[in-house]
Amino acid sequence: MPEIHTHEADEHDSAYAGLLVNDAHWAFGTDFEDPLAGVDTTVPEGIDAHELATYCLRLGDDALILSQRLSEWCSRAPDLEEDIALANVALDLLGQARLLLARAAAADPSLVPALPEGSPVPPEDALAFFRDDREFRNACLVELPNGDFAETVGRILVFATYRLSLFQRLTSHPDAVLRAVAAKGVKELTYHRDFAGRWFLTLARGSDESRRRLEAGLARTWAYRHELGEDDEAELVLEQVLATSGIAAPDVRPISTGGRHTEHLSRLLAEMQVVARQHPMGVW
Amino acid sequence: MSSAVAEPELAAQFDATVRRKDRIEPRDWMPDAYRKTVVRQVAQHAHSEIIGMQPEGQWIGRAPSLRRKAILLAKVQDEAGHGLYLYSATETLGVSRDELTEMLISGRQKYSSIFNYPALSYADVGTIGWLVDGAAICNQVPLCRTSFGPYGRAMIRICKEESFHQRQGFELLMTMMRGTDEQRAMVQESVNRFWWPALMMFGPPDDASPNTEQSMAWGIKTHTNDELRQRFVDMSVPQAKALGVTFPDPDLKWNEERQAHDFGQPDWDEFWDVVKGNGPCNAQRIAHRKQACDDGAWVREAAMAFAEKQKVATA
Amino acid sequence: MSDEVRGEWPLYEVFVRGKRGLNHVHVGSLHAPDDAMAVRHARDVYTRRNEGVSIWVVRSDAITASSPDEKDPLFAPSGDKVYRHPTFYEIPDNVPHM
Numbered sequence: 001m002p003e004i005h006t007h008e009a010d011e012h013d014s015a016y017a018g019l020l021v022n023d024a025h026w027a028f029g030t031d032f033e034d035p036l037a038g039v040d041t042t043v044p045e046g047i048d049a050h051e052l053a054t055y056c057l058r059l060g061d062d063a064l065i066l067s068q069r070l071s072e073w074c075s076r077a078p079d080l081e082e083d084i085a086l087a088n089v090a091l092d093l094l095g096q097a098r099l100l101l102a103r104a105a106a107a108d109p110s111l112v113p114a115l116p117e118g119s120p121v122p123p124e125d126a127l128a129f130f131r132d133d134r135e136f137r138n139a140c141l142v143e144l145p146n147g148d149f150a151e152t153v154g155r156i157l158v159f160a161t162y163r164l165s166l167f168q169r170l171t172s173h174p175d176a177v178l179r180a181v182a183a184k185g186v187k188e189l190t191y192h193r194d195f196a197g198r199w200f201l202t203l204a205r206g207s208d209e210s211r212r213r214l215e216a217g218l219a220r221t222w223a224y225r226h227e228l229g230e231d232d233e234a235e236l237v238l239e240q241v242l243a244t245s246g247i248a249a250p251d252v253r254p255i256s257t258g259g260r261h262t263e264h265l266s267r268l269l270a271e272m273q274v275v276a277r278q279h280p281m282g283v284w
Numbered sequence: 285m286s287s288a289v290a291e292p293e294l295a296a297q298f299d300a301t302v303r304r305k306d307r308i309e310p311r312d313w314m315p316d317a318y319r320k321t322v323v324r325q326v327a328q329h330a331h332s333e334i335i336g337m338q339p340e341g342q343w344i345g346r347a348p349s350l351r352r353k354a355i356l357l358a359k360v361q362d363e364a365g366h367g368l369y370l371y372s373a374t375e376t377l378g379v380s381r382d383e384l385t386e387m388l389i390s391g392r393q394k395y396s397s398i399f400n401y402p403a404l405s406y407a408d409v410g411t412i413g414w415l416v417d418g419a420a421i422c423n424q425v426p427l428c429r430t431s432f433g434p435y436g437r438a439m440i441r442i443c444k445e446e447s448f449h450q451r452q453g454f455e456l457l458m459t460m461m462r463g464t465d466e467q468r469a470m471v472q473e474s475v476n477r478f479w480w481p482a483l484m485m486f487g488p489p490d491d492a493s494p495n496t497e498q499s500m501a502w503g504i505k506t507h508t509n510d511e512l513r514q515r516f517v518d519m520s521v522p523q524a525k526a527l528g529v530t531f532p533d534p535d536l537k538w539n540e541e542r543q544a545h546d547f548g549q550p551d552w553d554e555f556w557d558v559v560k561g562n563g564p565c566n567a568q569r570i571a572h573r574k575q576a577c578d579d580g581a582w583v584r585e586a587a588m589a590f591a592e593k594q595k596v597a598t599a
Numbered sequence: 600m601s602d603e604v605r606g607e608w609p610l611y612e613v614f615v616r617g618k619r620g621l622n623h624v625h626v627g628s629l630h631a632p633d634d635a636m637a638v639r640h641a642r643d644v645y646t647r648r649n650e651g652v653s654i655w656v657v658r659s660d661a662i663t664a665s666s667p668d669e670k671d672p673l674f675a676p677s678g679d680k681v682y683r684h685p686t687f688y689e690i691p692d693n694v695p696h697m
Contacts, residue, residue: 064350068345071344071345071353071357072345074337074341074344074357074360074361074364075334075337075338075341075360075364075572075576076572076575076576076579077576077580078576078579078580078581078583078584079580079583079584079608079630080334080364080365080367080368080371080381080630081368081629081630081631081640081643081644082580082583083361083364084361084364084365084368084640084643084644085639085640085643087357087358087360087361087364088361088643088647090357091354091357091358091361094350094353094354094357095354097350098350098351098354101350120463121349122349124350125348125349125350128350129348129349148579149579149580149583150583194639195639198635198636198639201590202586202587202590202632202636203583203586203590205590205593206585206586206587206588206589206590207582207585207586207589209582209586210582210583210585210586210589213582271345271346272345272346274346275346275347275348275406276348276349279348279463279464279466279467281463281464282348282460282463282464282466282467283459283460283462283463283467284348284349284351284352284406284456284459284460284463311664365644368629368644369627372610372627372628372629375610375628375659380607380610381607381630382607437627438627441627581606584606584607584608584632585606587608587632587633587636588606588608588632590632590633591632591633591636594633
């Protein structure tokens with residue numbers, strides 16, 4: 001590969017001198033290897049390993065499916081800056097998903113689907129790519145199609161607000177791995193909520209069209225937020241964002257999902273899993 | 285107020301700056317033709333980054349492992365960033381991103397023809413990284429020293445990220461070659477499809493490239509198309525060997541005398557056909573970009589309307 | 600300004616302080632509807648959200664620049680803007696050879 005010749009400038013000339021080193025957010029410096037490499041995954045005394053695993057799976061599936069949806073925006077966002085921002089959110093959630101699925105698999109290996117003898121597929125991928133729709137534990141909110149930018153903003157706002165509130169509590173969870181995942185996630189989710197909150201306000205007060213779209217989109221996601229759990233703190237934050245934006249909470253009753261997924265999930269998974277399933281013995 | 289300086293003197297200063305390989309900055313005097321050439325080349329480069337998001341981007345949703353999904357998403361995101369840096373370089377000459385996007389969509393400006401070929405398997409993600417980004421690096425590394433300052437500075441950032449792109453592509457192919465027979469066949473099939481289009485990325489042969497001479501005199505281009513193509517072939521042959529794949533060129537062999545590889549010519553009729561809009565994906569790529577622009581118009585307008593209202597509120 | 604009518608976001612210049620003790624250095628530009636969004640975009644685009652990094656953004660048209668060369672024929676009256684070339688201004692499509 002050819003050398004890149006650049007001026008070896010005095011570090012005072014280069015704002016990137018300190019930036020380009022050891023920064024996990026930079027693509028060319030990012031470590032994409034085993035998410036839990038070197039981490040002690042022993043389940044602490046007094047915690048039911050299966051319960052912990054299914055809990056992590058639920059949290060991981062939420063992140064994975066929303067990440068899958070958000071990455072559909074790639075090359076389709078309203079402008080390049082937003083394309084990059086949405087990809088950042090999707091990448092963060094994908095990172096959370098990997099950690100949580102790996103945690104689930106380590107805590108209770110019996111949850112990992114069986115693959116042909118000798119398959120090199122790692123547990124996180126077996127969980128992501130070789131489970132059927134009914135085995136996914138995510139909330140319906142994250143599997144709904146993206147809709148327009150306003151609907152996506154509303155959904156990120158609701159999701160990030162609930163998840164941030166939850167992750168703040170999980171930073172004192174007895175399981176050290178989950179605690180660490182939560183601590184990392186809190187920073188990310190704060191940013192996601194901030195991104196969505198700012199756009200929510202912008203669209204609410206921007207034009208008549210943006211306001212109409214925001215309200216319509218929010219009505220669709222609002223009815224699904226209860227699946228994320230009871231959380232007064234999250235509700236309070238959402239109330240504040242809506243009030244600041246001058247948007248009334250949509251007058252919609254919770255959708256009764258009967259604990260089942262929507263029709264959208266199996267199609268989403270069909271796309272997500274197609275290559276992996278064609279090559280159960282493949283290495284990537 | 286200082287007095288205006290006659291154009292010949294300015295032209296002489298400009299030429300002297302370029303000759304001593306110094307940079308031309310946006311507010312310097314420059315010949316109109318130089319300005320136009322820079323805008324055209326940088327815009328075409330920016331468009332290539334943005335259109336180039338599509339063939340790989342459609343595989344993000346189908347990436348066969350979570351690790352690959354993260355790598356690919358980060359890579360395609362980088363391409364949006366590269367397009368953004370490059371559009372910024374043209375904006376220093378007063379041509380806005382919206383104007384350039386309009387020129388792209390209306391077909392008045394081009395992008396690299398390679399992106400008019402389809403990405404048909406996951407191996408293509410690897411091949412695009414290895415061969416397409418590899419060819420791009422050959423083209424781009426010299427551009428870090430291009431005469432127009434903002435372009436060169438954008439290229440320094442871009443080249444740093446592109447080398448990651450090429451490595452991830454090669455590493456994906458290497459991993460797949462260690463996998464199943466089906467995976468190995470996927471890799472070879474993909475390399476067969478991309479080899480010739482990759483060679484075409486360097487542009488037509490020197491004797492059919494009318495703009496090259498002037499661009500080199502101005503320091504906008506630093507090597508001819510054929511020089512770079514040769515360098516790319518020489519670089520790629522040992523990499524293919526390490527990988528265990530072959531290139532679909534019966535004429536490809538080492539020439540001891542030239543200390544370089546001889547190789548066959550791509551189908552230039554096909555090249556011109558694709559450039560003129562008849563490639564497999566030309567219409568699809570532009571339609572996709574136009575759709576994103578159109579769909580986002582109300583968002584961009586709403587944000588401006590909001591900013592205006594804020595200004596009034598705080599005034 | 601004509602670009603507001605079209606809904607194109609104004610251009611901002613981005614300055615980043617890579618670490619404590621260093622100056623803010625110009626790293627590039629981007630588009631944003633307003634200052635607050637420009638800072639967010641700068642974090643996303645130019646630092647991929649590296650924390651602890653200080654970012655300045657300023658609208659490009661708010662920058663006053665000196666002439667690069669005393670002999671600059673456009674030193675006045677318009678030489679004090681970052682953008683000075685005619686193409687900065689809207690030209691209808693049907694005007695040839697622009």
